[in-house]
Amino acid sequence: MIAAAVALGALAAALAWPVPVALSTAGWPSRSPATALALWQGIALGGALAMIGALLAFGASPAGSLAGAVRALLPAFAAGPIPESFGVVHLAALTLAVGLTVHLALNVGTTAVRAERSRRRLHRMVDLLADPTDDDSGARVLAHPIPLAYCVPGLRTATVITEGLVDLLDADELRAVIAHERAHLDQFHHLVLLAFRAWHQALPWFPIANRAERAVVLLTEMLADDRARREVGAEPLRAALVRVGAAGEPGPYADTGGVNPDAGMLEQRLERLGPSRHPLDPRARAACWAATAGIVAVPVGVLAGIAF
Structure with a gap:
């Protein structure tokens, strides 16, 4: 033992x-x-x-x-x-093991509940304020001048873009952005990120928890980029990322808290879209x-x- x-x-x-x-x-x-x-x-x-x-x-x-x-x-x-x-040390070890297990489980549960409440609120806002697009993409358009795109996961999903984004991008670039957001939904990135967010919140004093959450956010962005590249091509996706920038996507999915994409992540995403990338x-x-x-x-x- x-x-x-x-x-x-x-x-x-x-x-x-x-x-x-x-x-x-x-x-x-x-x-x-x-x-x-x-x-x-x-x-x-x-x-x-x-x-x-x-x-x-x-x-x-x-x-x-x-x-x-x-x-x-x-x-x-x-x-x-x-x-x-x-002895005391044995009882302390058992108590700490049980307490840590309960602490981690409760953080996963509370994080999931907060995320679900946020998603329901966002779905209500999308139903109230956004209109369907004229094409068959299934996206919803929000009357807002700032170019943004995000997705809302759950049993009922939604991909949301703004009028500012529609005005800024051409047809292929817009298709790449929508494909990127749909990839987040189809690949259930919100579930992966929820687990790492709960880990970070359970152990906020643990430096590696923040580093892990940031790394996972970047990887989910890259996976969504790969889907968009396969469907539309690398150049439209690259052009859309350059035009919109890191502020164009509030996160891997619309939710509260967590790590959001930034300029450093955007630079890494753009770099791997070049011809020199090797699997x-x-x-x-x-x-x-x-x-x-x-x-x-x-x-x-x-x-x-x-x-x-």
Whole structure:
């Protein structure tokens, strides 16, 4: 049990700082944003499992298993006394593991509730203020002079553009922008971003949480750019991005809070639309996917091994 706690603690420490720092500064994610996004999700999930698992393994070590700790402590909590083999540090570790689990779960729940309320409010505003476009794009046009485009996810989705954007862009550029926004909806980017936003809000003192959320926002923008490029072409998309700038999209999806695209992200997006872009080698992609699976499988396997 102590060996399992040490192993999970070492993994949690690696996934808490050096691994995500290295990933956030690497150049290859822009060449394969889907692979990088999966790796970020693996780091977040594997890190949380390893952190909680290390605490559980250490706290339950006097009983030899998690199930044994439950059998020993539950009756003691009800009628006492606590077994002498469980010291203060063991009880503190178990308490911290349970508290951290509840804290993370509550933050995911509250973040999801706030996001859903915001989406419902935005849908009502779109229904009230925006008109359908004349084409078959399915977008809604908002009477506003500033060029903007955003999407509202949910069971009922909406892609919103402003009259200022329609006046600024030509037909192909406008199609590229709409395709970009539709990609956010079709690929459920709001769910990915919600998890990382909840992680950031749960651990605001954790520097890597902000870095991870920013990296994931940029990757979802790149994935949406790839969809627009396939449907319309790179040049219309590039021209639209240059004309509208980073302020033309309030976020990967319309919602409150979180990280919004900025000039630095826009520059990286424009750079990868050039002819010099080369996708990541298939062997490297396979290695990243294997690493993602391993990062999650290791803590799950260790916890399964000490469960009984």
